[in-house]
Amino acid sequence: MQHEEWISRWKENRIGFHRQDFNHYLLEYWPQSSSGSVFVPLCGKSLDLIWLAKQGHKVIGSELITKAVEAFYEEQDLPYQLNNYSTHTTYSNENICIHQGDFFRLPEGLIESEYFYDRAALIALPKEYRQDYAKQLLQVAPRLKQGLLITLEYDQNIANGPPFAVLETEVHELFGEQFIIEKLTQEIVPAFPSAVEKGITEFNEVVYQLILKK
Ligand SMILES: C[S@@+](CC[C@H](N)C(=O)[O-])C[C@H]1O[C@@H](n2cnc3c(N)ncnc32)[C@H](O)[C@@H]1O
Numbered sequence: 001m002q003h004e005e006w007i008s009r010w011k012e013n014r015i016g017f018h019r020q021d022f023n024h025y026l027l028e029y030w031p032q033s034s035s036g037s038v039f040v041p042l043c044g045k046s047l048d049l050i051w052l053a054k055q056g057h058k059v060i061g062s063e064l065i066t067k068a069v070e071a072f073y074e075e076q077d078l079p080y081q082l083n084n085y086s087t088h089t090t091y092s093n094e095n096i097c098i099h100q101g102d103f104f105r106l107p108e109g110l111i112e113s114e115y116f117y118d119r120a121a122l123i124a125l126p127k128e129y130r131q132d133y134a135k136q137l138l139q140v141a142p143r144l145k146q147g148l149l150i151t152l153e154y155d156q157n158i159a160n161g162p163p164f165a166v167l168e169t170e171v172h173e174l175f176g177e178q179f180i181i182e183k184l185t186q187e188i189v190p191a192f193p194s195a196v197e198k199g200i201t202e203f204n205e206v207v208y209q210l211i212l213k214k
């Protein structure tokens with residue numbers, strides 16, 4: 001998807017993916033024993049960043065759109081410091097730091113997180129970008145050892161994304177070489193309003209745990 005489309009979505013407030021509460025799969029399935037840093041790619045202004053920080057994690061997000069990042073810190077009333085780099089601008093706070101810029105241009109090894117959380121990141125990308133997403137995730141955060149991934153399934157022949165349908169076979173194609181993939185749960189849920197407009201009434205939401213192979 002073109003950057004311009006995300007710019008106009010945020011500008012026009014067409015952000016039906018944004019939730020006013022914490023993701024219930026995160027609350028249920030986030031590994032309680034985890035500690036350290038969590039990477040949240042394509043993070044928007046998600047409240048899940050707050051929940052993860054409250055669990056004691058250092059949280060590192062990546063988000064393309066300046067308006068989204070500024071809205072996050074302003075709405076959460078969190079102070080931040082700014083640092084400009086060639087590929088991105090970093091908004092830092094004691095617990096939550098967001099690299100604003102193109103995820104695909106973040107430098108190799110920038111992020112030292114051991115955990116990642118993907119809700120509506122992989123499924124925000126068209127198929128032709130998803131292999132690069134999986135590759136870049138591990139290049140930018142080479143110490144990752146575990147992740148929680150939430151995908152959506154629906155008939156992509158009825159409507160195009162985003163959100164895009166990402167089936168279990170593709171999750172294995174993208175991550176199966178590096179990670180042991182366990183499907184934790186799945187649930188039929190009402191589709192986002194933008195998908196309803198395109199004729200999709202419900203999604204099958206699927207939650208996976210990914211653990212790095214030894
Ligand atoms: C569907 S939203 C999901 C946001 C968040 N994960 C959530 O659960 O609310 C996808 C987000 O990815 C951002 N995005 C799209 N392309 C990106 C890129 N190349 N680099 C960084 N962020 C990107 C969009 O601006 C948008 O905020």
